[in-house]
Amino acid sequence: MYLKYLLICFALFSIKANSQIVEEKKNFRAADSLLKEHSFSVHRDNYFLTGMPLNEAVTRNNADVKYQVSFKLRLNSKPLWGGFFPYLMYTQKAFWDIYASSKPFSEINFNPGIAIVRPFYLKGGRLTYGTISLEHESNGRDSIYSRTWNMLAFSLKSQVSPRWTVGIRGWIPLVDKEDNPGLTKYVGYGEASATYQIKPGRWSADILFRKGSGLINYGSLQTQLNWKPYRDENYYVTLQWFVGYTESLIDYQEHKSMIRLGFTIKPENMGIF
Template sequence: MRKSKLLIVIFAVTTLFGNNIQELYEKASIYEKNGEFKKAMQIYKQLAKNSLKNETLNIKKNSLEDTLVKKELLIKEEKFKALRGNFFKRNIDKINDKETANTVEQVIVKNFGLYTYKTNYLLPITYDTKNKDGRNQYETKFQLSFEKPLTYNIFGLDETLSFAYTQKSYWQTSRESAPFRESNYQPEVFLTFPYKKENSSLKAYKVSLLHESNGQDGEKSRSWNRLYLESFFQFSNLFVVPRVWYRIPEKERNDDNKDIQKYLGYGDLTLFYPYKKHTFELKLRNNLRLSEDNKGAVEFNWTFPLPSFLNLPNSFGYFQVFSGYADSLIDYDEDINKIGIGIAFSR
């Protein structure tokens, strides 16, 4: 009899405690949706603390800690989006027409499904070891790059059709008038196919149509169009990305850089190695000419954690070294040795 009473008491306490947990989770979720992240996190932490002490919940410590960490990361990532959303809900007058209301919300929240593509970075200081006429050896370099997925699964292979745009600019901030010396523009349309065979080192491949130009005319004009095939391999922590391209021929009178393949060749190879909070990337390019005409380039990029007191989430220190040809289009036939340091806003 005493044993039965004890079981009833345990069942009642456990049920009551479980209901309280459910209520607290619901309360935390409401705080989170309303953008009151601090209050939400306090509840999540208390739930984790209580759950770890009570064996009747049958929740493992590691599982709870993982859940809490994921919650914290999610809140940090969604905070800006939530703030925009809350601003729309609280500050913008209600519009009766549903389609118009959706349009206004999209314009204010800025949720257009854009993603980073290549690394977005700012190198306030770069130094070219070689002195060239008409430019200072110190300058600022930055890159902006985004991707917009257009449609999915056209061929039933789970592929993605995307548009991407990348801009790399060279800014002579050390000169009095601080002119932009060069900007290179790369719009492209590409298909990315996942490789579905299990236990294969090949993970995906991409087919792309790429245009590249520097937006200038006359003697400074540079442009070319390429089709390229890129593959993605993984060997534990090492990612290997070979790429081969075919230059689309142009009429001779319109060709600004007839011999560009003499310097850039027909492909490149990228080696990417993440280690803890660091990433190491090595890009190699060579024209594969076994003579005095052999030309190539090496670029090394390192991203590393910034000091915590800077409070710059999802930003990293960025170190870059380049040696060889075609750091920029205007210099495709010039040998460049450049070093720079700054901040990466994506990777």
């Protein structure tokens, strides 16, 4: 009799233990997508592009080089309460007038931040990252050339199919209106992005749309066509077109249309936002 009850208890314990293991694997499966990256990794695209304007005559003073360095650091190898992973982030974007006589840098924008990221699966097994971040962006200058703002941002990015990755991001802008009159109209309150794998492992296309607060004015659109010459390497030849406002902070009120060509290093996975 006691042996019977012992066997029943053992069976129930085994079922409970197995179900707990399955549940833990299910819970941490999405987290593995972050953990398989190195703790120090590429955040946004890192690129070096050169190009010219499409909406005005090309001169040595308006053709330029634009490059971006962006990385992130995961601070913990285990999720915090709620399944969130903490990150430090840094992005620096520079505009270099390399064709002008003295080759000056016309603008450098600095964008440090902190974030917590929650990986999970939507219905159908679609890997998704939910992110809350606090960020600062400025050009590091003073007086009338100072451009600076902060944001509290919320984003969702999801791999909706083997070829499509889409994202949406909104923020609460915190702007010094004295130094940056009307900046909120141009940076807006959110953006949407999408990446399509035209030929997986070789060709892809990106689009980033930022809506300004104006009804039809302001905002920006950036599109990229990327070609990977070698499947085993993580760099691409990129053709990028930008049209709109706030490509750089110093000229946020100027409408620009620039086409550029160069090299890009992308995040190994879909990136947190």
